[in-house]
Amino acid sequence: MSATTDTPMVPNTPTPGRGSLSAETSAARAWRWLREHAVNIVAILVVIYLLIPIALIFVFSFNNPAGRYNFTWVGFTLKHWGHPFSDTELTKALLESIKLALLATLISTIIGTMMAIALVRHSFFGRRLANFLIVVPMATPEVVMGASLLSFFLILGTPSLGFETLLIAHVMFCISFVVVVVRSRLIGFDRSLEEAARDLGAGPFTTFRLVTFPLILPGIFGGAMLAFALSIDDFVISNFNAGSTVTFPLYIFGAAQRGIPVEVYVVAMILFFATVLAMGFATWQQRRAEKMTAIRPEQEESDIALPGIA
Amino acid sequence: MVDTLRKRSVAYLLLLPGAFWLIVFFVIPLYFMAKLSLDVEIPGTLHYHFTWHWDNYKEALELYKTQFFRSFIYAAIATLLCLVIAYPLAYVIAFKAGRWQNLMLFAVVAPFFTTYLVRTLAWKTILADESPVTEVAHSIGLAPSGHILYTSFAVIAGITYNFLPFMVLPLYASLERIDVRVLEASKDLYASAGSTFWKVTFPLSLPGVVAGTLLTFIPAVGDYVNAEFLGGANNRMIGNVIQSLYLSQSNYSAAAALSFVLMAVIMVVVFIYLRFAGSEALMGQEAV
Numbered sequence: 001m002s003a004t005t006d007t008p009m010v011p012n013t014p015t016p017g018r019g020s021l022s023a024e025t026s027a028a029r030a031w032r033w034l035r036e037h038a039v040n041i042v043a044i045l046v047v048i049y050l051l052i053p054i055a056l057i058f059v060f061s062f063n064n065p066a067g068r069y070n071f072t073w074v075g076f077t078l079k080h081w082g083h084p085f086s087d088t089e090l091t092k093a094l095l096e097s098i099k100l101a102l103l104a105t106l107i108s109t110i111i112g113t114m115m116a117i118a119l120v121r122h123s124f125f126g127r128r129l130a131n132f133l134i135v136v137p138m139a140t141p142e143v144v145m146g147a148s149l150l151s152f153f154l155i156l157g158t159p160s161l162g163f164e165t166l167l168i169a170h171v172m173f174c175i176s177f178v179v180v181v182v183r184s185r186l187i188g189f190d191r192s193l194e195e196a197a198r199d200l201g202a203g204p205f206t207t208f209r210l211v212t213f214p215l216i217l218p219g220i221f222g223g224a225m226l227a228f229a230l231s232i233d234d235f236v237i238s239n240f241n242a243g244s245t246v247t248f249p250l251y252i253f254g255a256a257q258r259g260i261p262v263e264v265y266v267v268a269m270i271l272f273f274a275t276v277l278a279m280g281f282a283t284w285q286q287r288r289a290e291k292m293t294a295i296r297p298e299q300e301e302s303d304i305a306l307p308g309i310a
Numbered sequence: 311m312v313d314t315l316r317k318r319s320v321a322y323l324l325l326l327p328g329a330f331w332l333i334v335f336f337v338i339p340l341y342f343m344a345k346l347s348l349d350v351e352i353p354g355t356l357h358y359h360f361t362w363h364w365d366n367y368k369e370a371l372e373l374y375k376t377q378f379f380r381s382f383i384y385a386a387i388a389t390l391l392c393l394v395i396a397y398p399l400a401y402v403i404a405f406k407a408g409r410w411q412n413l414m415l416f417a418v419v420a421p422f423f424t425t426y427l428v429r430t431l432a433w434k435t436i437l438a439d440e441s442p443v444t445e446v447a448h449s450i451g452l453a454p455s456g457h458i459l460y461t462s463f464a465v466i467a468g469i470t471y472n473f474l475p476f477m478v479l480p481l482y483a484s485l486e487r488i489d490v491r492v493l494e495a496s497k498d499l500y501a502s503a504g505s506t507f508w509k510v511t512f513p514l515s516l517p518g519v520v521a522g523t524l525l526t527f528i529p530a531v532g533d534y535v536n537a538e539f540l541g542g543a544n545n546r547m548i549g550n551v552i553q554s555l556y557l558s559q560s561n562y563s564a565a566a567a568l569s570f571v572l573m574a575v576i577m578v579v580v581f582i583y584l585r586f587a588g589s590e591a592l593m594g595q596e597a598v
Contacts, residue, residue, distance in 0.1 A: 050474065053433060122318065123321075133332050139528055141528060141549070141572060144572060150556060152335070152339035
């Protein structure tokens with residue numbers, strides 16, 4: 001556009017001024033482009049900033065350090081990817097973490113989903129208190145939760161800290177997050193679908209099994225994934241309540257003082273790719289559930305259209 | 311009547327396991343810790359008895375007030391940095407990313423998929439002496455000593471990075487909810503891009519700002535991994551103190567007192583914040 005409006009002006013403009021004028025406009029244009037895209041450029045820089053450490057972990061999983069510290073680049077090798085589980089201590093800690101996270105996820109997802117249903121679907125005395133009980137753990141620093149649980153176990157004189165106390169702690173801090181995720185799914189829920197099922201003669205349990213549950217399943221799955229991610233990555237609370245049990249993060253913390261084997265970086269990347277796959281699966285599930293509900297609006301339209309025809 | 315009674319008992323039954331777990335393993339431990347913070351150790355034993363010993367608080371705070379204030383200052387600076395860094399990204403994801411939206415959201419949560427401790431160790435490499443980042447910072451006068459690692463700068467950088475997603479996500483959620491027509495109306499009324507942002511967009515995103523700052527600030531105050539890995543002896547935070555009092559020095563009363571003060575101060579901050587912003591800011595619309 002601007003090029004065509006500029007051209008007729010050229011014959012009228014004296015030659016000496018012409019060069020400086022077009023230089024000015026192109027500089028101004030560059031400046032304007034920069035101003036218009038400044039926020040995009042900043043956003044891209046922030047994305048790069050977010051991804052740099054991940055890229056670094058990936059690159060350093062191929063490092064071939066001479067000593068026990070994997071902090072400076074020495075040379076490329078594939079040997080750690082070839083045998084990521086050669087360090088028995090690390091593998092044991094990782095398996096412990098996975099076992100713990102699976103159990104904590106299972107328990108907290110069931111308990112949390114039940115709570116979310118109670119909070120969204122029922123009004124009862126003490127609802128505000130229940131809401132408060134769910135928010136407060138999320139607003140408490142982990143170090144305080146860990147320390148208070150340890151105080152509790154110490155005063156009770158629990159025979160030993162270990163897997164059981166870790167499980168108790170992990171379920172405790174996962175519940176709130178599951179409730180929040182499942183609740184947000186339940187709130188966006190079209191209740192007339194349940195009424196329809198009921199009208200068609202389904203009992204409360206059949207309605208739940210065939211209508212409610214499949215529709216909130218992506219929420220439950222999302223809550224479970226969040227719980228798993230929180231549990232497998234938890235260091236602070238575990239550090240207080242683990243006793244002699246060693247989870248993956250606890251192993252890394254211990255190893256950080258003696259030197260970190262490259263396998264830690266390899267395992268971190270394997271966990272990364274596994275989570276990415278799980279995320280992809282969850283998104284796919286979500287899309288499917290959305291398609292399922294998307295059938296409705298058309299029906300609604302035809303419902304509205306019918307009286308008009310009649 | 312019978313029906314509502316039955317419905318109500320269903321609600322309590324659904325609520326019971328979760329409420330039980332949270333009361334027994336969250337509320338009661340807090341009570342035990344409060345009690346422990348007022349206990350006195352019987353000399354020579356590892357047993358405690360309860361005496362309303364408020365001096366525990368006085369002594370612990372006097373001894374560790376530097377670490378206490380440092381934690382709040384580091385967390386405040388990191389939260390502010392997070393806000394400044396996260397806002398443009400959240401804005402672009404909400405309004406300008408188009409088909410790149412999902413990919414950018416993925417980039418925001420991607421750090422969560424790598425283990426927290428490994429991520430922090432990666433920063434140890436990035437900020438090490440002789441690393442490009444340190445050399446550039448040194449040459450432009452940001453790191454006069456030539457070191458970044460084991461300084462407060464490194465700890466704040468680590469906290470900022472590790473909690474950035476907690477800021478981006480709520481900001482994005484509240485920006486996404488803004489009706490684009492409101493922004494168009496502002497433009498139609500000849501508001502400049504700047505005044506549209508400051509008078510329309512930013513005020514409408516305030517719930518996200520409040521939620522994001524809380525979600526960043528709370529874990530940041532209590533964090534001790536960044537101080538442990540990236541900081542030196544002069545950068546220890548209150549989390550490091552509580553952890554070492556509990557786990558290596560077995561000084562439970564002082565540690566409990568510090569934890570309790572930390573929690574109380576954070577609760578007060580959260581309470582003031584929620585008064586100011588409404589509880590839906592933290593929990594989304596559903597909490598009202």
